[in-house]
Amino acid sequence: MAGNTFGQLFRISTFGESHGEAIGVIIDGCPAQLDIDLEFIQTELDRRKPGQSKITTQRKESDTVKILSGVFEGKTTGTPIAMLIPNEDQRSKDYSHNTDVFRPSHADYTYYAKYGIRDHRGGGRSSARETAARVAAGAVAKLLLKSQGIDVISHVSSVGKINAPAPDFSNADRFIEEREKNIVRCVNQYVAEEMITRIDEVRKQGDTIGGKVTCYINNCPAGLGEPVFDKLHADLGKAMLSINAVHGFEYGSGFAGSEMLGSEHNDSPIPHPSPVGKGALIQTLTNNAGGILGGISNGMPIEFTVAFKPVATIMHNQQTINAKGEAAEISGKGRHDPCVVPRAVPIVEAMAALVIADHLLRHRASKL
Numbered sequence: 043m044a045g046n047t048f049g050q051l052f053r054i055s056t057f058g059e060s061h062g063e064a065i066g067v068i069i070d071g072c073p074a075q076l077d078i079d080l081e082f083i084q085t086e087l088d089r090r091k092p093g094q095s096k097i098t099t100q101r102k103e104s105d106t107v108k109i110l111s112g113v114f115e116g117k118t119t120g121t122p123i124a125m126l127i128p129n130e131d132q133r134s135k136d137y138s139h140n141t142d143v144f145r146p147s148h149a150d151y152t153y154y155a156k157y158g159i160r161d162h163r164g165g166g167r168s169s170a171r172e173t174a175a176r177v178a179a180g181a182v183a184k185l186l187l188k189s190q191g192i193d194v195i196s197h198v199s200s201v202g203k204i205n206a207p208a209p210d211f212s213n214a215d216r217f218i219e220e221r222e223k224n225i226v227r228c229v230n231q232y233v234a235e236e237m238i239t240r241i242d243e244v245r246k247q248g249d250t251i252g253g254k255v256t257c258y259i260n261n262c263p264a265g266l267g268e269p270v271f272d273k274l275h276a277d278l279g280k281a282m283l284s285i286n287a288v289h290g291f292e293y294g295s296g297f298a299g300s301e302m303l304g305s306e307h308n309d310s311p312i313p314h315p316s317p318v319g320k321g322a323l324i325q326t327l328t329n330n331a332g333g334i335l336g337g338i339s340n341g342m343p344i345e346f347t348v349a350f351k352p353v354a355t356i357m358h359n360q361q362t363i364n365a366k367g368e369a370a371e372i373s374g375k376g377r378h379d380p381c382v383v384p385r386a387v388p389i390v391e392a393m394a395a396l397v398i399a400d401h402l403l404r405h406r407a408s409k410l
């Protein structure tokens with residue numbers, strides 16, 4: 043069904059529910075002869091998987107990925123790549139309270155309204171468990187981008203009102219090395235100590251908190267994107283807004299740009315000392331454009347921020363309704379994230395990599 047697919051030339055379809063047998067993805071359109079590093083794909087999944095820290099859901103999933111097709115002797119064959127991730131720790135009985143009562147601010151009611159039936163075990167298809175499949179596909183897209191020298195990296199830029207300055211992303215390898223060191227913090231991402239303390243505080247109160255992830259795409263050549271509907275920032279926005287719990291997307295100067303004068307906002311082009319990629323013959327003194335003009339990349343780093351709402355399932359008694367429309371009460375049970383942003387980092391990167399991989403292929407098809 044169209045609702046389960048994403049992309050034009052580098053296309054993915056995901057399948058599976060949180061408490062079903064498995065989740066997975068099929069990638070169609072990945073060029074042949076791309077080196078597939080299974081260890082890298084697994085590492086990306088490990089960055090997202092649940093159950094690794096007190097500040098994430100306690101559901102323990104190994105998220106071990108199996109490639110079923112499309113790869114032969116370590117290289118893509120140009121045929122559909124299917125990847126499967128079994129579910130191992132569902133414990134569905136813990137969710138029986140949820141059978142016919144709708145959790146406030148989760149997707150329980152809207153799924154019921156749309157289909158008249160819903161898999162109430164955990165979040166079913168609406169659970170962010172599905173994003174593991176996106177991360178697996180995104181890892182393949184990242185391998186494609188790496189082969190062209192393009193890096194996609196992001197970090198937790200805020201939790202509640204705590205903001206973090208951007209780490210030094212100018213050297214992607216050094217950043218990734220730093221992040222590896224951070225794995226001892228159990229969250230596998232670049233999360234400030236103060237943020238971890240705040241998330242834990244909120245968790246102990248049975249509550250949840252929102253936050254933001256900022257993403258940088260470095261060495262993206264100029265010329266990727268489309269002039270009208272599928273503008274690069276429009277496709278990035280759609281990709282980000284398709285991630286569970288996302289409530290905002292801004293690129294470049296974003297909402298702050300609306301408070302600026304043109305004389306402050308314009309990015310002055312200067313000659314590029316060493317052109318990166320095809321067509322990247324300029325750079326700009328500032329980057330309020332976020333690396334995109336007229337829907338097409340201009341060769342500067344692409345920068346955007348994604349805002350996530352606080353997790354809906356809280357461990358407090360809340361007013362709601364049941365499937366008959368009668369007043370009811372619900373208190374969260376089962377295992378839930380107190381804040382999604384630490385685990386959202388690899389999801390944001392995966393979706394960004396999928397968009398750039400798709401537009402890279404589209405760009406190659408756009409001129410002789």
Ligand SMILES: Cc1cc2nc3c(=O)[nH]c(=O)nc-3n(C[C@H](O)[C@H](O)[C@H](O)COP(=O)(O)O)c2cc1C
Pocket residue numbers: 099147148149165168169170173285286287288351353354355377378379380382385386389
């Ligand atoms: C990484 C990640 C983990 C999440 N974990 C939970 C969770 O444990 N409990 C929950 O209620 N929502 C969680 N969410 C959010 C829900 O999946 C999301 O709110 C729900 O599908 C409704 O969709 P919407 O918020 O996009 O409207 C998570 C989201 C992400 C990205």
Ligand SMILES: C=C(O[C@@H]1CC(C(=O)O)=C[C@@H](OP(=O)(O)O)[C@H]1O)C(=O)O
Pocket residue numbers: 060061091092099100101103163164165166168169170171172174286376377378379
């Ligand atoms: C299992 C994962 O996270 C889940 C995301 C999620 C949600 O509502 O989004 C709710 C919880 O699971 P369940 O679907 O069992 O209620 C989280 O544990 C995962 O990310 O792999």
